Amino acid sequence: MKSILIVGAGRQGKGFLGEVFEAAGWEVNFLDCDIKVIDSLRAGPYKVKLYRKEGMTERIVEKYNVFPCDEEYSCLEAVLHADLIALSLYPEQIREAAGYLGRGLVERARGHYGKVTILSCTNINHLIPDIQEMFERQMEDEASLEWFRENAVIRDVIVRRSTDAESNSSRELVSLAVMSMLIQKPITVDIEDVEFMELKDQVEELKDIKLYTYNAPHATCAYAGHLKGYRMINESEDDPEIAKLMGEVLEEAIQGLSKEFRIPAEEIRDFCNIPQTKDKMDDSIYRVAKDPMRKLGRDDRLTGNAMFCYKYGIYPKALIRSIANGMAYDEAKDEKAVEIQQLIRSQGIEKAVSQVTGVPLEHDLVKQVSAVYREISNERTGNNSK
Numbered sequence: 001m002k003s004i005l006i007v008g009a010g011r012q013g014k015g016f017l018g019e020v021f022e023a024a025g026w027e028v029n030f031l032d033c034d035i036k037v038i039d040s041l042r043a044g045p046y047k048v049k050l051y052r053k054e055g056m057t058e059r060i061v062e063k064y065n066v067f068p069c070d071e072e073y074s075c076l077e078a079v080l081h082a083d084l085i086a087l088s089l090y091p092e093q094i095r096e097a098a099g100y101l102g103r104g105l106v107e108r109a110r111g112h113y114g115k116v117t118i119l120s121c122t123n124i125n126h127l128i129p130d131i132q133e134m135f136e137r138q139m140e141d142e143a144s145l146e147w148f149r150e151n152a153v154i155r156d157v158i159v160r161r162s163t164d165a166e167s168n169s170s171r172e173l174v175s176l177a178v179m180s181m182l183i184q185k186p187i188t189v190d191i192e193d194v195e196f197m198e199l200k201d202q203v204e205e206l207k208d209i210k211l212y213t214y215n216a217p218h219a220t221c222a223y224a225g226h227l228k229g230y231r232m233i234n235e236s237e238d239d240p241e242i243a244k245l246m247g248e249v250l251e252e253a254i255q256g257l258s259k260e261f262r263i264p265a266e267e268i269r270d271f272c273n274i275p276q277t278k279d280k281m282d283d284s285i286y287r288v289a290k291d292p293m294r295k296l297g298r299d300d301r302l303t304g305n306a307m308f309c310y311k312y313g314i315y316p317k318a319l320i321r322s323i324a325n326g327m328a329y330d331e332a333k334d335e336k337a338v339e340i341q342q343l344i345r346s347q348g349i350e351k352a353v354s355q356v357t358g359v360p361l362e363h364d365l366v367k368q369v370s371a372v373y374r375e376i377s378n379e380r381t382g383n384n385s386k
């Protein structure tokens with residue numbers, strides 16, 4: 001039986017990866033450092049509502065093993081025998097996970113176990129050399145390092161699906177099951193038997209395009225929706241003003257990307273076209289908006305697009321509005337949003353925009369975003385003077 005170790009048993013770990021690999025008959029092992037996640041998974045099976053094109057179906061996932069990141073290293077056998085290790089973590093969590101997995105991988109090297117593929121399942125591109133370095137550092141001697149280089153491959157993926165739940169420990173999940181996950185080639189195990197897994201060339205280039213097209217309107221929807229008091233993505237998408245802004249953001253993005261990547265606009269439109277589903281999935285604004293510090297960063301979905309537009313003489317009006325909405329995102333449960341609000345209070349809006357977006361203070365983007373942010377603040381306080 002083939003075996004997958006899913007590191008990070010949160011929304012995506014359980015609702016996407018755990019579900020599809022269990023359905024394909026693989027041994028599914030979960031590793032998580034949050035004891036609430038472990039206790040919850042041990043308490044019973046979990047349920048995923050799958051939103052397919054033809055309608056919603058429910059799946060109960062029950063065949064899995066669960067391991068905490070404990071001192072006794074109870075996950076050892078799972079690390080030794082995994083054909084696939086999926087890092088279903090936020091980028092900033094990978095270093096710690098690599099540190100923990102190191103011990104098992106060193107034993108794997110010393111025991112001359114078989115080849116393993118490690119997948120980085122985040123939305124951040126160009127991370128693979130860093131992750132390679134994080135794992136190689138764990139190899140305690142030359143022989144282990146040599147084994148790792150010959151037998152372990154680290155690959156990137158493009159996740160084209162949304163999976164949500166009330167929290168990372170919830171056993172009730174929803175997942176939009178309409179597009180495959182694209183996996184960088186080659187890998188060391190056959191995954192043809194697993195639905196929604198697709199090996200693909202040029203993942204690095206396509207991943208940029210996916211982030212800038214699929215995720216930019218989505219983040220736009222979340223930040224604009226929060227400002228209007230919505231809690232769910234669906235409510236926000238149904239608001240005509242927000243739907244219009246999302247469309248404009250996508251159009252600006254396509255114009256800039258088409259020039260930057262020298263790909264016809266139509267080809268980009270086709271790539272980011274998400275099939276519609278009969279039933280609509282509820283996704284939270286909280287998850288899609290989460291960590292505006294990262295999402296408004298220089299090369300991420302909104303600022304990255306806006307800067308391509310500036311580079312090619314396209315004025316990114318809708319992207320500027322969306323970045324300003326992101327600066328105004330003041331969700332108290334989101335620590336990075338709170339950090340941005342503190343930054344605005346302590347430094348003033350221009351410096352805060354420059355710091356968050358990584359764009360120089362004197363750049364037009366900073367001025368325009370700050371001006372729109374002031375309009376938003378005035379509207380919120382009922383003060384219409386500019």
Ligand SMILES: NC(=O)C1=CN([C@@H]2O[C@H](COP(=O)(O)OP(=O)(O)OC[C@H]3O[C@@H](n4cnc5c(N)ncnc54)[C@H](O)[C@@H]3O)[C@@H](O)[C@H]2O)C=CC1
Pocket residue numbers: 007008009010011012013031032033034037069088089090091093096097100121122123159161162163164167168169
């Ligand atoms: N949820 C989704 O629809 C999608 C998520 N992603 C990416 O997947 C990654 C995870 O996202 P979610 O599952 O939504 O987040 P989540 O917060 O629901 O799950 C992450 C899990 O990782 C665990 N974790 C953190 N550090 C760990 C460590 N050192 N060792 C073991 N476990 C650790 C946490 O306790 C948590 O349960 C992110 O990079 C996200 O961008 C990408 C596309 C879709």
Ligand SMILES: O=P(O)(O)OC[C@H]1O[C@](O)(CO)[C@@H](O)[C@@H]1O
Pocket residue numbers: 123159160161162163214215218219287288290291
């Ligand atoms: O997981 P991140 O990078 O915080 O961003 C969330 C985005 O990623 C997705 O989960 C998958 O592309 C989208 O649903 C959402 O817009």
